[in-house]
Each structure stands twice: as C-alpha cells, then as structure tokens.
Amino acid sequence: MNMFTRNDKSFDTNAASTTPVRDKTETPVAPIAETKRTSPPAPPTYEIATPQTRVVSVISKALKITGQLESTEDIQVDGEVDGDVRGVSVKIGGNAKVKGTVYGDTVELAGTIDGKIEAKKVILTSTAHMSGDVVHQDIRIESGAYIDGHCRPEFGKAANKNAHAAAKPAAVVPTGSVRDKTGPVAEIGTRA
Amino acid sequence: MPALSRLALVPVPLGNDGTEFPASHLGKALTIKGSLETTGVVHIYGNVHGQITADRLVIGVGGYVEGDIVANDVRIGGRFTGRIYARHVTLDGSAEITGRIFHHTVTVAKGARIDGRMPWRPLNFFERLEHLREAQ
Structure with a gap:
C-alpha cells in the first residue's frame, strides 16, 4: 500500500x-x-472535408466503378464509371469517362460518355465527348463539343416514361439547379 | 516493405504523375451496386454492394458496405458485412461488423459490435493479395 x-x-x-x-x-x-x-493506424488526415461543399458525392479521378450508381442527390464524376449513373444534378468532369446511361434532372458533361444521356436539362461543354443519344428537354451545346448520336427532345414523354422511372420523381420537381445556371458551367469551363 | 513505409507516413496517396488525388466521397444518398477500384482514398457514407479496392477506405457513420474490401488502411464507423483484407483496421465505437477481418494491426473502439472472426496475417499476406487484385 x-x-x-x-x-x-x-x-x-x-x-x-x-x-x-x-x-x-x-x-x-x-x-x-x-x-x-x-x-499510428488512424492518421488525422481521415477527416478531410470534401473540396466542393455543394457537391454531395464525388467520384474522384483515381476511382473506377463497375456497376450502377444511384443517388437522390448530386453526383460529380471525375473518375471512370462502367455502368449507369442516376442522380439529380450529375456533372461529368473533364477527365471522366462513363460507359453507360446517365440519368438526371440536370446533366453537365465535360468529359466522355459512351452511352446515353437522359435528362431534363443537358449541358455539353466545349470538352465534352458524347457518343450516343441525348434525350433531353432543354439542351445547351458549347462550341467544341463532340456528339455522335441523336439529340431527341423527348425527355418526360410517354415513350420514355418506363425507361427512367426512377429518374422521374426528380424531374417533376422544379429544377433546383436553375439558380446556379452559370456557376457550375464556369467551373467546368475553366478546368478544361 | 516499400508498401508498408508508404502506408505509414504519406498522408495522401500519389498518382503516377506525383499529383495528389482528391478523396472520393460517396454521400449518404448514393447507392452503388458493383465494384470500386482506386489507388486513393474513398469515404463512404452511402450504400455500396460489391467489392472495393482502395488504398484507404473510410466507412463513415451511417454508411453501409456489403462485400469484400481490399485496402491498406480501413476505418469503419458505419455498418459492414463481408470480408476485409487490410493491413490496418480501425473500428470506431459506432461500427457494426459482420464477417471476417484479415488484418495485421487492428484497433477497436469501445462500443463497436463485431460478429465474426478477426484473423491476424503477416504483412506478406497482404502483398500477395495486392498482386492478386492487380491480376484481376
């Protein structure tokens, strides 16, 4: 004692x-x-905040996904996706590659898609490389964009109703992304 | 051995060109069915069903992963079902694990729930695993 x-x-x-x-x-x-x-098994670098606070999910450029992505929020893809992508506002960055269909309320393309886009609003920036059809309601194509496929203004029409049943509820909601019409485009444009 | 030293101190993995990869962040509304492969960092707050290969993987609180994980460093605060192959594993107090954790070192916080085995493996076991995953 x-x-x-x-x-x-x-x-x-x-x-x-x-x-x-x-x-x-x-x-x-x-x-x-x-x-x-x-x-030390857990360095403090774990709690890194994402660079973009507005974008909810980021597939960074080193990441390759084989399979389907589905989100009820925004998605930014800078990596490689072999499969379909569903989101509300989907941005495909300059070095990104997507092989499959991209569904969304708004789809901004600065990279490469080999497949299809089905979105209410589609923006193809000057570095976009689109092989496949674009089903849209509202489209913007910047000078320099490459498209090999049809642009059909049929989004939300009866023929497509079944095709993107999951994307539909989002499409009904008035576009939240209209408020940042200029923001994301400028961002992608400067990066390219 | 080089792999281990790289793991020990480099804060963010580097690409072939020496630039830093930003971490991938899978938000809580995101569901992925399929495999993820990266040489960088992945933070998962949503659902993933499939195999994940990464340098460092974090399953945040609220995240759920079902499948196999091959990584250098794994930290789990969410739920996981499947097998983990990682040199270093950290389980937070909020973790819920079902399956096996093949590890070299492991840290388990108070409160973590583990249903399964946690077999220890020597470091060269994980090196072989890396070759295996590259061959796939």
Whole structure:
C-alpha cells in the first residue's frame, strides 16, 4: 500500500511538473510515439472535408466503378464509371469517362460518355465527348463539343416514361439547379 | 516493405504523375451496386454492394458496405458485412461488423459490435493479395 501511494504521488508530481513544459515544446505526436512503436493506424488526415461543399458525392479521378450508381442527390464524376449513373444534378468532369446511361434532372458533361444521356436539362461543354443519344428537354451545346448520336427532345414523354422511372420523381420537381445556371458551367469551363 | 513505409507516413496517396488525388466521397444518398477500384482514398457514407479496392477506405457513420474490401488502411464507423483484407483496421465505437477481418494491426473502439472472426496475417499476406487484385 505504502509503495503504491508513494508511486502515485511521485507520478502525480512528475506529471504536474512536466506536462506544461511538454505541452509547450512538443506536439501531441510524442505520447503516441511512446505508446505505439508501429505506425499510428488512424492518421488525422481521415477527416478531410470534401473540396466542393455543394457537391454531395464525388467520384474522384483515381476511382473506377463497375456497376450502377444511384443517388437522390448530386453526383460529380471525375473518375471512370462502367455502368449507369442516376442522380439529380450529375456533372461529368473533364477527365471522366462513363460507359453507360446517365440519368438526371440536370446533366453537365465535360468529359466522355459512351452511352446515353437522359435528362431534363443537358449541358455539353466545349470538352465534352458524347457518343450516343441525348434525350433531353432543354439542351445547351458549347462550341467544341463532340456528339455522335441523336439529340431527341423527348425527355418526360410517354415513350420514355418506363425507361427512367426512377429518374422521374426528380424531374417533376422544379429544377433546383436553375439558380446556379452559370456557376457550375464556369467551373467546368475553366478546368478544361 | 516499400508498401508498408508508404502506408505509414504519406498522408495522401500519389498518382503516377506525383499529383495528389482528391478523396472520393460517396454521400449518404448514393447507392452503388458493383465494384470500386482506386489507388486513393474513398469515404463512404452511402450504400455500396460489391467489392472495393482502395488504398484507404473510410466507412463513415451511417454508411453501409456489403462485400469484400481490399485496402491498406480501413476505418469503419458505419455498418459492414463481408470480408476485409487490410493491413490496418480501425473500428470506431459506432461500427457494426459482420464477417471476417484479415488484418495485421487492428484497433477497436469501445462500443463497436463485431460478429465474426478477426484473423491476424503477416504483412506478406497482404502483398500477395495486392498482386492478386492487380491480376484481376
């Protein structure tokens, strides 16, 4: 008992005297290094916030997805997708490649799509490379965009009703993306 | 060995051209059916059904993944069903895991729920795994 109390005391005094000094001079790395010899399993870099706060999901350029993406929010694709993409506002970045159909309320293309676009509003920027049909209600094509396919203004019409049943509810809602008509386009344009 | 040292200290994985890859972020409304493959960082807050290959993977609180994960570093705060092959695994207190976790080092926070086994493997096991996934 005596030994324990003595130890505790000396430890306490030690701690009291040393901690302020340590706090000043050393970063919190030191205690970690003492307790763990190997690499820390959870570096603080985990909590990186996404660069764009407005865009909810980002498929960055190193990511390749084989399969289907479905979201009730916005999607930004900078990587590679082999499959269909469904979202509300879908942006396909300059180096992105999509092989499949892109459904959305608004689709902005600066990269490559090999497949189809079905969206209420379609924007093809100057770096866009579109191989396949575009089903739209409202389209904007910038000079320099490449299209190999038909542009059909049939979005939301009876013939397509079944094809994009999942995309429909979003299309009924008045476009939230109208408010940033200029914003995202300029963003993609400057990047290209 | 080079793989390990890279894992230990480099904060963000680098591409072939030496530039930093921004992390991929899969929001909570996003559902993916299929496989994900990246040399960078993936944060998942939505649902993924399929195989994931990444350098570093984070399943955030509210995220759900069903399938196999091959990565250097995995951190889970959400739900997961399947197998994990990772050198370092961190399970937060909110994690719910069903399946197997093949690891070299593992950290489990108080509150985490694990149903399954957590077999330890030497580092070279994971190196072989990397070759395997590249061959696919």
